[in-house]
Amino acid sequence: MKVIVVGAGYVGLVAAACLSQSGHQVVCVDKNIKKIEALNNGIIPIYEENLESIVRESLGNNNLQFSSKIFVSSDIDMIIIAVGTPTLPDGRVDLSQVYNVFREIVNVVDHPIIVVMKSTVPPGVGEKVKKVFLNKSKVPISYISNPEFLREGQAVWDWYNPDRIVIGGDDRESIKKVLKLYSDIDAPRCIMDITSAEMVKYASNAFLATKISFINEIANLCELVGADILPVAKAVGLDKRIGGQFLKAGLGYGGSCFPKDTRGLDFVSTINGHTFNLLKSVIEVNFKQRIYAVRKLINHLGTINGKKVGVLGIAFKPNTDDTRESPAIDIIKMLVDEGADVVAYDPVVGSEQCPLPEEITLTNNYEVATKHAHALVICTEWPEILNIDWEEVAGHMRDPKVILDGRNCLSKSLLVELGFKYLGIGR
Template identity: 45%
Template sequence: MKITVIGTGYVGLVSGACYAELGNEVVCIDKDAYKIKVLENGGLPIYEPGLQELVDRNVQEGRLYFTTDLKRGIKDSDIIFIAVGTPPLPNGEADLRYIEFAAREVADLIENYTVIAIKSTVPVGTNDRIKQVIKEITVVEFDIVSVPEFLREGSAVNDTFHPDRIIIGGESQKAIDRMVELHKPLNAPFVITELRSAEMIKYASNAFLATKISFINEIANICERLGADIREVSRGMGLDKRIGKDFLNAGIGYGGSCFPKDTKALIQIAGNADYDFKLLKSVVEVNQMQRMGVIRKLKSALGELKGKTIAIWGLAFKPGTDDVRESPALEITKYLLKSGCMLRLYDPIAMGNFRSCIDNTNIFWAPNEWDAAAGADAVCLLTEWDVFKNIELKMLATYMKQPILIDGRNVFDIQQIKYAGITYYPVGLSPVNEMAFELEKRNGTN
């Protein structure tokens, strides 16, 4: 098939490269000339494991192209995917300007029957709206389908080739059959629905996963106060097949471009339907509060934060990506700077993106994890990159002014922490090391 993908962000670029790998001719289109130039020169505008090799191979074999020319890109296309951004508006609703603009441009240019597939995450009813917009512009036959994506940044290529399910929402059997044919090589179960149900599946899935994260973080906060171990609690819960072990790792909350945006959008969608989604509002509130647990632990260990030197390990919202959108590190960094701290920051991939969001003379941008920790009163691990998980803890203690480690992701072994003589503040466990209790007592946080 000839496939056109409009938008070269995480969803569009990964999807386009993967469709090419399946043997299709794929054209990826973007209005951002700089992005296209980077791609044409063999680079990537985003970091995603495995994507560079995939793009290189399919470009070399003549199946994958990049252009800013929409007319050339959609000519004779069997399926046009719209994968542009739907960023949040100030009230939390999805901004649909870009998807509507893309649809209007497509409507002006199609010449033969075309399936227009919406991959962007959109509120329920958007596909119906887009269908009407296109109908008002063209008399050429077309069909709209909703094909929501479920890619995780950091494992997007693997997720594309090994999906749990493929959701196809549509009204035309002809269009549905074409989408099934495209995705059949993936050997995943198909869920064929109406347009609105497909749109809702995406939002409901992300909202449920976000709820699971906020729930286990609430349990972790209770565990800290009662002396229980959240890791044991999570393991015991996860073995129940009705619950499952995924998304039960306590930490400092979710971030990124999907969960924060989609939970807030679903709250607005419900509100527009005159329904108060109280549970999801609480999920969002818990997530915002959870990242401040790092600050509470720092105050427990150090008392007054002004003048203290704090190292932060990990700036991306999760490992495997350079994406810092809604990263807990952003809010924590801003709070510490406002409190008068000197900061030493390091992330193996996301330094450039983070620095474009926040820069300050009180920040030292460390070249590695050791330089970040050097002379620090405390280290805060916020993103669980392997380089941090595999650190030599006993050596780490010698680099720091005070051997205090705030672990926002619970990655370290308690016995190794004790052996290294580090005062350790994890999530959902009591602080480790007698010194921790003395510090809390002295700083009045018991």
Template identity: 60%
Template sequence: MKRIAVIGAGYVGLVAACCLAKSKFEVICIERDQDKINQLVKGIIPFYEEGLQELLVAGLESERLKFSQNFADCKGLEVLMVAVGTPSQVDGRVDLSQIYQVMRDIKHYDLRPKVLVMKSTVPPGLGEQLKKRFLANSECETAYVSNPEFLREGQAIKDWYFPDRIVLGGDFPKALELVESLFINISAPVVKMDVTSAEMVKYASNAFLATKISFINEIGNLCELVGADITPVAQAVGMDRRIGDQFLKAGLGYGGSCFPKDTRGLDFLSTLKGHTFNLLKAVIEVNTRQRILAVRKLCNSLGSLHGKKIGVLGLTFKPDTDDIRESPALEIIKFLLDEGAQVTAYDPMANISKLNSMDFNLCLNAMSAASGCHALVLATEWPEFINLDWGAVQKEMREPFLILDGRNSLNAQNMSVLGFQYVGMGKL
């Protein structure tokens, strides 16, 4: 039985540790935050991910999953998997401080794993730099393997066990085989390549998906100008097998921890290397503009927003997660507050402990958020919102009973019958 260390108990690291333990590997997860460890050993996860808490509890009960603050506990293990954060800086650069600290700790504690697996998303070319800086001219003979993750928040467990592909980048066949063996009983194509190419796969994949989102939003904006409806347009376009229907839903744009960070990071890297990635710059610009466009739609319908009461339904960047990072809803709320609007909001799952100080009223349910509002913005397509008693909601609001459907998830005709002024994204 292989013994594995996973460095970092964040989103990627904790999912990896729990899934590897379920696959009957012995896993120790190293986490610097003792408070987080105290919660994890009690079976409590610091964020919401469907099915993850059950895996955590099962791993603890089987004693195949352990947590520690001490890097020395990794000594003698075959595989060390790095899954620490690489957040975006203001200028788009990737903050690699946690990566460098892990590499220094590996050297300081003389861990000498057979294979160092990089799960964290790092800029293409970093792996080769780390090898030269930390692993070259060393007695440890540690092989470096890039193994980018493609986990979707809300479906991470499914994506671990049923991936579209497993990407491995490295120089040594035996090291690649060792990492491949970690994905036991997982049926998926294994694509092997050099380290830098594997790093590029992650960035290229996220940049392409972000491009599809911004593209369909631009088509939606054009639909409004020519009198077309984006919903049937996107449906028909997506039926083309060369294109596919995923990520072709017009709305407020992408958010979360991956797409914004990775598009900015790739753009910065391109500039650093002397390449002007005009397409990617446009993708980022379009995504930013979608939030402004939503506020403009409110202004067009309400006139001045000063003194208007506007409710926002949904704070997470998408359903089935509590993640509010880069959330379109929060950006829209900032715009509304700057315009002098009174804002109420509700989300069934948002991690409000991570909310910065913002002067809006966070409500306990959707009806409270709608009470007395001139307009409601549907910012996250939670099923709870789509299935609301909208007739009752209308009675709680005040004229002009405006609904801005930022996700095109409601039936426009039904909303009009109920007395709402319905506005969608890219809709007639």
């Protein structure tokens, strides 16, 4: 099929690349002209495993093109919307990019077409869009909700190996055509109405965020009673009713999805007259987890004013350069406020991707961050961090050589043996 994907961010670019690799003819549209020029030259603006090779291959066989404008020729089967839907300060979801795309579509479409919503939008938006925009179109436009469940850093793998494919719509023929996009993918098909499909995305992310905040609360309690969260979480996760995924204590969730979607669902709940107390607690626990980590470091150093603290890992998780809502960013800002001399390390993230205070040094060399440091905070479990020569690091750090392992990813026994003061989460 011939498809237009609007949006060349994490979701749109992966969708465009993978669809083109599956044999569809795809044009990916983004208003950022510099980004489009780079993409047409095979230069990928984000770090995502295997994505660059797919884009370059699809460019080479002409299955994929990039453009800064939406051109809907008569042979285009569908338009996929994958633009950003950020959260506003009051918790509302900013749908301005979505609405702008629909205004443009209604103006340029001259034949019946299917519009597929990949962007995460609150439940009820699809029906609103149909009434406000699509009903004014001169030609029939069918609306399908098709939420994505891609994990940053593993998005390409997730595209081809999804747990389920969710399709929300009220036109059977349109649903059948959208399913053809995934004819080469073996996964359960979940067909439902539009609003229910929108709710699936929010409910899924809210539940996963709840698991993370829950295990962090258990970890904090473990420290108070003298238990160790690692064997506790492992044993709890072996219960098939619970499962072990997302039961890893640490600094809390970050990224572009969980923080945005939990706040967005909380706002949707409130505006519809429902007080989602559980979700409010999940959000609060996640924020406090960063404060808890900094307080823990201060308690063991006495004061961090004037002391060098190396923060290892800036991306919100490994295998991505995304720093949105990263725990590391919050922790760094709190450390600076307390007077610490902070040097941050990440093997991938550069200063152009990271909104850090001006006084912070950001390096891609871990030795710069660890040398003469009084303490280190592990914020991202990058392989490059796990494989650091800790004996060498111990030799050039200053006492008391504290390591706050915010991801419980290092060997406590090894570090203690090397003379470090080891602090984990829930240990």
